[in-house]
Amino acid sequence: MTAQTAGRVASAVPAPTSAGGGARRRRRNEALVAYALITPALLAFVFFMAIPMLLTLVLSLFNWTGISLGSLDFAGLDNYRKLFADQQFWGALQNNVLFILLGMTGAVALGMFLAVRLERAVPGSSFFRGLFFMPTVLSTVVIAIVFTFLLSPVFGIVTPILKFVGIEFKQGLLGDPNTALYTIIAVEIWRAFGFAMFLFVAGLKGLDHNLIEAARLDGANDFQIFWRITFPILRPVTLLVATLVGIQTLKLFDLVYVMTGGGPQHASEVLTTFSYSEAFNYNNVGYGSAIAVMLLVITFLLTILRFKILPDSARDETGSER
Amino acid sequence: MNRALRRAGGNAGTYAIFLAVSLLVLYPLFWMVMSSLKTRYTIFENPFAPPTSLNFGNYARALSEGRFGLNLMNSAIVTIPSVVLLVAISALAAYAFARLRFRGSKGLFYLLLVGVMVPPQAIIIPVFQVVFRMGLLNNFVGLILVYLSWSPVAIFILTTFFRNVPGEMFEAAQMDGAGIMRSFWSIGLPLAKPALATVSIFYFVWIFNDFIYPLVLLQDPEFATIPLGLMQFQGIYRVDWATQTSALTMAVAVPIIFYMFFQDKFVRGLTAGALK
Numbered sequence: 001m002t003a004q005t006a007g008r009v010a011s012a013v014p015a016p017t018s019a020g021g022g023a024r025r026r027r028r029n030e031a032l033v034a035y036a037l038i039t040p041a042l043l044a045f046v047f048f049m050a051i052p053m054l055l056t057l058v059l060s061l062f063n064w065t066g067i068s069l070g071s072l073d074f075a076g077l078d079n080y081r082k083l084f085a086d087q088q089f090w091g092a093l094q095n096n097v098l099f100i101l102l103g104m105t106g107a108v109a110l111g112m113f114l115a116v117r118l119e120r121a122v123p124g125s126s127f128f129r130g131l132f133f134m135p136t137v138l139s140t141v142v143i144a145i146v147f148t149f150l151l152s153p154v155f156g157i158v159t160p161i162l163k164f165v166g167i168e169f170k171q172g173l174l175g176d177p178n179t180a181l182y183t184i185i186a187v188e189i190w191r192a193f194g195f196a197m198f199l200f201v202a203g204l205k206g207l208d209h210n211l212i213e214a215a216r217l218d219g220a221n222d223f224q225i226f227w228r229i230t231f232p233i234l235r236p237v238t239l240l241v242a243t244l245v246g247i248q249t250l251k252l253f254d255l256v257y258v259m260t261g262g263g264p265q266h267a268s269e270v271l272t273t274f275s276y277s278e279a280f281n282y283n284n285v286g287y288g289s290a291i292a293v294m295l296l297v298i299t300f301l302l303t304i305l306r307f308k309i310l311p312d313s314a315r316d317e318t319g320s321e322r
Numbered sequence: 323m324n325r326a327l328r329r330a331g332g333n334a335g336t337y338a339i340f341l342a343v344s345l346l347v348l349y350p351l352f353w354m355v356m357s358s359l360k361t362r363y364t365i366f367e368n369p370f371a372p373p374t375s376l377n378f379g380n381y382a383r384a385l386s387e388g389r390f391g392l393n394l395m396n397s398a399i400v401t402i403p404s405v406v407l408l409v410a411i412s413a414l415a416a417y418a419f420a421r422l423r424f425r426g427s428k429g430l431f432y433l434l435l436v437g438v439m440v441p442p443q444a445i446i447i448p449v450f451q452v453v454f455r456m457g458l459l460n461n462f463v464g465l466i467l468v469y470l471s472w473s474p475v476a477i478f479i480l481t482t483f484f485r486n487v488p489g490e491m492f493e494a495a496q497m498d499g500a501g502i503m504r505s506f507w508s509i510g511l512p513l514a515k516p517a518l519a520t521v522s523i524f525y526f527v528w529i530f531n532d533f534i535y536p537l538v539l540l541q542d543p544e545f546a547t548i549p550l551g552l553m554q555f556q557g558i559y560r561v562d563w564a565t566q567t568s569a570l571t572m573a574v575a576v577p578i579i580f581y582m583f584f585q586d587k588f589v590r591g592l593t594a595g596a597l598k
Contacts, residue, residue, distance in 0.1 A: 031424035033502045038430065041415040041473045048449055048471035049437050055448035066451065114343065117336050128340045130585050131347060136592055137581045139531035141549035142573050145556055146354050149563060157353065157369045190346065198593055251441040254533045258553060272443045279447045280538065288447055295444040303439045 056296065060289035066279065079290035088266055089291065092274040095181055096250060096298075099188070099270060103249040104242050106189035111196030111241065116230055118197075119204050129201065133194035140191065144258035147187045148174065177267035180260050184268055187255060192248065196241045203237030204230070243306035250299060271295045351574065358567040365563050377564065384569040392544075393551030394572075397530060399462050400547055404469040405525045409518055412476035417506050419477065420484030421492060431481070437474035443534055450538050460542040468539065469529055476521045479594055483517040484510060523584065523591035527577065548573050 060080070063073040083089050114132060118125045135143065150156045153172030162169065169176050173183040207230065215225050253272040256262060262269035262277065271291055279288025357365055358380055359373040384390045418424070419431050442449075449468055450459075458464025487510070495505040511518075533549040540546060543554055552569060581588050 027423070030422050030502060034418040034422040034424040034427070037414040037418035037422075040411040041470075041477060042430065042434070044411070044467060044470035045434060045437055045473060047452065048468045049440055049445065049474075050433070052445040052448035052452060053440055055451065056445055059448060059451075066447075110343075114339075117339060120333070120336060122333050122336055125340075128344065131344055133585075133589055134578065134581060135347060137527055137577045137588060138574055139533075139549050139552075139577070141531070141533050141552055142570050143350075145552060145566070145570060146350050148556075149357075149567070150350060150353065155366050155369055155563070160369070190350075194347075195592065198589055202593070247441075251443050253443050254549075257533075258556075275444075276446070276534075280450075285447060285451075292444045292447060295441065299439060299441050299444065 053296070056289050056292050059286055060293050062286045064285045065283040066285040067283075075286060079286050082287065083290050083294070088269065088274065089294075091266055092269045092271050092291075093294070095268065096270050098181065099185055099252065100246045100249045102182070102185045103188045103192065104245045106185070107192040107196045107245050108238060108242050110189065110193040111198075112200050112234065112238065114193070114197045115200030115204055116226060118201060119207065119230075129197070132197055135191045135193075136195045138191075140254035141258055143187065143191055144255050147190075148259050151183065171264075174260055175264060177264050180264060180268040184255050184259055187259070188249065188252060191255075192245055196245055199241045199244075200234060200237060203234050207233055240306070243302060247299060247302050247306070250295070250302065271298075354567050354574075355571050357563060358571045360564055362562055362564045365567075380564045380568040381572070383565045384572065388555050388565055388569045389543075389546075389551060390548075390569045390572055393546055393548045394576075396462075396540075396545055396551075397547040400465055400469075400536070401526060401530045404466045404529050405522055407466070408470055408473055408476060408525050409522050411470065412473045412521065413480055413511065413514065413518065414506075415473065416477045416480030417484055417510055419481045421506075421510070422502065434474045434477055437471070438478060442472075446534060446538055449535075453539055458539075460540055460545055462540075462545065465535060465539050468535060469532075472525070472528070476525070479521055480514065480517055483514055487513055519587055520591040520594055523587050524594065526580075527588070527592060530577065 061074065061076060063075045063078070065071060118129055151158050151172055151174050153159055153170065153175060156172070159169070159172060169179065173179045211229055212225055215229060220228070251272065252270065253276065256268055256270055256273050257276070260268045262273040271294060275288045275291035275295065277288075278284045278291060353369070356372060357369075359376045359378070360380075361375075361377050362380075364371075364374060415434075419427060453459055453464040453468065456464065458467070491509055491513075492505050495509055500508065531549060532547075533553075536545075536547045536550045537553075540550065543551075546554060552566075552573060555569060556566060
């Protein structure tokens with residue numbers, strides 16, 4: 001395909017280029033074409049991303065029900081004052097932090113562990129690799145509903161299993177304020193570990209098998225090999241995966257919204273669901289926006305962190321993908 | 323001898339781990355399919371038991387009462403044009419950024435890059451307001467327009483791609499008298515096919531499974547896409563697990579079948595999309 005195109009181009013007879021002022025005209029023409037090419041993408045971006053981002057900031061300074069524009073009531077920093085005094089906000093933020101830390105640790109640990117095992121290339125390992133990635137492709141809403149069924153206190157399968165090992169939760173794991181959040185985190189790990197695993201698999205491509213073989217002959221055990229040879233290779237990838245999964249987890253909305261709606265008693269509330277319910281269920285558009293601003297700020301901080309830690313990794317990875 | 327034995331032992335351990343994880347991944351889905359074939363009542367007897375008879379009637383009910391057919395059609399109406407248009411406008415913009423010289427090129431590119439970071443969940447309140455004020459609430463056009471703002475990821479990936487194409491190929495075409503658009507169309511696009519496929523799959527999965535934007539922008543159940551329909555269905559038929567699991571099974575069948583055929587492209591698309 002590529003060779004064909006190249007051949008056709010190469011065999012063509014070069015046309016004589018026009019001399020003189022043509023060059024400037026061509027350059028101006030080039031710029032005009034460029035603007036035309038960018039315009040559609042830029043318009044959609046400006047209207048539905050850039051302006052909304054600024055509006056989130058603006059709306060957070062108002063008290064508003066979101067319906068009549070005439071009822072916009074400037075409130076200054078009141079929403080933020082209220083926010084920082086709001087127990088529910090700190091609760092949601094704490095849940096987000098727990099979510100990020102535990103979800104990230106779980107997905108990274110399981111992903112790395114499996115990637116290292118897959119590296120041995122036993123027969124069938126590509127099948128397993130494909131299987132482990134599959135949850136990433138599925139709709140989070142489907143995952144949420146299926147797990148809600150499985151976790152149902154009366155008819156699900158988790159309750160009898162827990163009972164078998166002697167643990168009993170009357171309201172089920174999702175109905176108990178002490179376990180709801182952790183249960184959703186576990187489901188998120190179920191969903192995300194395959195994604196982390198694949199990034200580690202890519203990161204392990206540089207592994208030197210002769211080195212491992214030699215270490216093994218010298219009597220190194222599996223743990224020593226992992227710690228001294230494999231892990232140092234994976235360290236940059238680990239940081240990358242951790243921040244990526246962290247940002248992904250921060251944005252999480254579907255699982256919480258469908259499985260618990262943030263309950264019971266806000267026990268599993270996160271910033272996304274908190275912001276959503278303030279704005280769309282209670283018509284506190286300004287307050288909901290202030291929460292969303294917090295979400296934006298944290299995302300930007302995490303993104304900056306990711307580029308600070310690994311300035312070039314993203315480019316290298318996507319470059320080598322192709 | 324000793325080493326071979328130890329390796330065999332290691333492999334057995336590896337397989338044991340793989341099988342255990344496979345069970346964890348597959349059992350929820352297996353349970354879902356199994357339940358979708360039970361009757362509405364036997365489903366509540368023993369959750370582990372296989373169905374006593376195959377009740378495909380659940381699927382018929384999910385399609386009619388559950389309106390799964392309608393949801394599937396709505397999802398297609400939203401997803402297909404969104405992905406096609408997104409990839410088209412991103413390819414055009416990426417080509418301009420990668421191969422054409424114009425004032426403000428760098429600034430505009432970095433402006434768009436900001437969009438890669440913005441979580442859609444954090445701007446949903448004003449997006450609702452913008453779409454509402456445009457009169458496009460409960461309208462597929464509104465939702466599709468919003469999805470078109472997700473182009474920065476693709477623009478970033480495709481710009482990198484077009485930059486890596488050897489410049490001589492385009493210069494040769496220009497010598498041949500081809501204009502900018504001609505060389506984009508006859509050289510840039512054909513070369514970019516694998517990258518375009520990667521980006522398309524990334525967007526397909528993202529948009530097909532998206533929940534929060536349809537939730538906010540398509541509040542009329544008549545317009546519900548699959549994730550939204552499943553959610554509303556769960557609310558209405560809280561006790562009819564058989565019909566619900568049928569709908570869920572059909573909902574995951576689409577992406578899983580695609581995934582089975584284009585596994586490599588999915589993996590590349592989803593990881594590249596996340597890495598940007």
